[in-house]
Amino acid sequence: MSVEHYLSLCGGKNNITRVLAPDDELIIAVEDVSKVADSSLIVAIREVLGEHQVAFKRTRCFDEEALLKIGRMISEQQQLALANATKPAQCPHRPSWHISPPQGLLNDPNGFIFHNGEYHLFYQWYPHACVHKDKYWAHLTSPDLVNWQWQPVALTPSDWFDAHGVFSGHALSHQNQLMLFYTGNTRIGEQRDRHTTQCLATSQDGIHFTKHGPIIDQLPEGVTPHIRDPKIVRHNDSWLMLLGAQTSDLKGRLAIYRSEDLHTWQFDGLYGQEFGDFGYMWECPDLFSIGDETFAVIGPQGIESFSEHNTIPHHNGIARARFKSDKGIELSDFEHLDYGFDFYAPQTMLTPDGRRVMCGWMGLPDEIDQPSVDNGWLHQLTLMRELSVKDGRLVQWPIAELDALAQPEQSIMLSDQGYNLETKSFDLSIELEWGSQLNLFEGEGSKLMLIADQSRRALVMDRSQTLNRAQDTIRELPLTGDKIRLRILADSSSVEVFINDGDAVMTSRVFTESHATRISLTGTPSLARVKRLNPSRAPFAV
Numbered sequence: 001m002s003v004e005h006y007l008s009l010c011g012g013k014n015n016i017t018r019v020l021a022p023d024d025e026l027i028i029a030v031e032d033v034s035k036v037a038d039s040s041l042i043v044a045i046r047e048v049l050g051e052h053q054v055a056f057k058r059t060r061c062f063d064e065e066a067l068l069k070i071g072r073m074i075s076e077q078q079q080l081a082l083a084n085a086t087k088p089a090q091c092p093h094r095p096s097w098h099i100s101p102p103q104g105l106l107n108d109p110n111g112f113i114f115h116n117g118e119y120h121l122f123y124q125w126y127p128h129a130c131v132h133k134d135k136y137w138a139h140l141t142s143p144d145l146v147n148w149q150w151q152p153v154a155l156t157p158s159d160w161f162d163a164h165g166v167f168s169g170h171a172l173s174h175q176n177q178l179m180l181f182y183t184g185n186t187r188i189g190e191q192r193d194r195h196t197t198q199c200l201a202t203s204q205d206g207i208h209f210t211k212h213g214p215i216i217d218q219l220p221e222g223v224t225p226h227i228r229d230p231k232i233v234r235h236n237d238s239w240l241m242l243l244g245a246q247t248s249d250l251k252g253r254l255a256i257y258r259s260e261d262l263h264t265w266q267f268d269g270l271y272g273q274e275f276g277d278f279g280y281m282w283e284c285p286d287l288f289s290i291g292d293e294t295f296a297v298i299g300p301q302g303i304e305s306f307s308e309h310n311t312i313p314h315h316n317g318i319a320r321a322r323f324k325s326d327k328g329i330e331l332s333d334f335e336h337l338d339y340g341f342d343f344y345a346p347q348t349m350l351t352p353d354g355r356r357v358m359c360g361w362m363g364l365p366d367e368i369d370q371p372s373v374d375n376g377w378l379h380q381l382t383l384m385r386e387l388s389v390k391d392g393r394l395v396q397w398p399i400a401e402l403d404a405l406a407q408p409e410q411s412i413m414l415s416d417q418g419y420n421l422e423t424k425s426f427d428l429s430i431e432l433e434w435g436s437q438l439n440l441f442e443g444e445g446s447k448l449m450l451i452a453d454q455s456r457r458a459l460v461m462d463r464s465q466t467l468n469r470a471q472d473t474i475r476e477l478p479l480t481g482d483k484i485r486l487r488i489l490a491d492s493s494s495v496e497v498f499i500n501d502g503d504a505v506m507t508s509r510v511f512t513e514s515h516a517t518r519i520s521l522t523g524t525p526s527l528a529r530v531k532r533l534n535p536s537r538a539p540f541a542v
Helices: 003-010 066-079 373-374 400-405
Strands: 016-020 025-030 040-047 051-057 104-115 118-126 136-142 149-155 168-173 177-186 193-203 208-217 223-235 240-246 253-257 266-271 281-290 293-301 317-323 327-338 344-350 356-363 384-389 393-399 410-414 427-431 436-442 446-453 458-462 475-479 483-491 494-499 504-509 518-522 526-532
Touching: 003 025, 003 066, 016 051, 051 223, 051 446, 104 136, 104 177, 104 356, 149 177, 177 223, 193 223, 193 266, 208 317, 223 253, 223 281, 240 266, 240 293, 253 281, 253 293, 253 327, 266 327, 281 344, 281 384, 293 327, 293 344, 317 458, 393 494, 410 518, 427 446, 436 483, 458 504, 475 504, 518 526
Parallel strands: 104 168, 104 344, 168 223
Antiparallel strands: 016 025, 025 051, 040 051, 104 118, 118 136, 136 149, 168 177, 177 193, 193 208, 223 240, 240 253, 240 281, 253 266, 281 293, 293 317, 317 327, 344 356, 356 384, 384 393, 410 526, 427 483, 427 526, 436 446, 436 518, 446 458, 458 475, 483 494, 494 504
């Protein structure tokens, strides 16, 4: 019996929305159940969470190639359905130079890489609503890390191994191919049992991708199905795949596989035990070296917060990494990468001139109610940050390429009288005295406050007087020294504050009225340097 016959029983290829292949069944979800034929081949027709699924006994005709063929048919329909989703929704909160989705929900950056003369950046995207659902990989390219061009969507949740989401992963430029490694996510039955595989797709032209299915289809011993977000690095003579993982006793760990050919992978082990009980899950790992220092990025969930005001369980940070002689890896000295509200799942890449550049998600996993949702889109990516090591510490700083967006610099004396920038898009440098308060995005009844709290010896970010709908309104960062040096990169609905030459960063989405373009300073007046960032010179980065 041919694959086409089974599809015709389900109402034809245009009626098929999902394919799953658990155990000895083939499950095909359909849009219109009334089109399903009456046939003895159908084992059951089930309604699972509002989705009609037609179940068959899986036979030999449903080999890997046949299943991939069904996936390609579903992908064609999904790509056609994206036509309206790529039209940018108009919104006063739309960033002028940060990357944001045209519609729907954006989350993790993926596959950040330089390949064949240009930069590639993918991101998690659910195009049809502002909710976390079956994720796609959106795709952008750039010659300079500033001007981004929209490309055809690279991956859709179309196959039996990723039908409930093409989850996060990494890209590798290898032998003229652009290789995408990602986690395939499927959920089976009313109980939504999670099935997780690590998958591969490749492209010869860097634009159109062919899926090859799972390259790791079994869980390692002692790990739950929460294992995801592959990062591929070269170490000595082997390829390493790093994965965020959860152990069966609900501890976050770093899982590592090894390969000689990028296709066959052997489990190496779980690492991070030296951190003890450090969260119930780790996500989005990365590993890189700057000079003689090697760092690992991890996203531990459920660790103790750096601030009593932080009620969110999702964190992101960096640890020192050391390869041991027995091929293992040892982690130490965990520090947060960002002390603001909205930073998660960063990815780094190496530029052709040797800089390590990082981009993160300006959002959090559980927050989906923000003012931009009223206009049909949610979340954005951070600016590109160059990472360096200074006096043994990791430092973050806006990449030099952003200067291309800047108008000539102005010097202004800031005081409580305030100053109207007439834009929300700017690059501001200032020194704060202890006891002073810098107000940004000021309007009638709204402002974002940066408070140099002398009693607590902390820089406090307070967004309680904005339109933000998230539950947390305060972040604080303990500091020492006589003054606080700030460089602030702002956009229509975000701010990234680089503190003391990049020793720390605080990132937040900031929603205010469109006329909230004033800035002011209470306390000792201070000279500020400001450059408006000209949106007309940056693309509408969707």
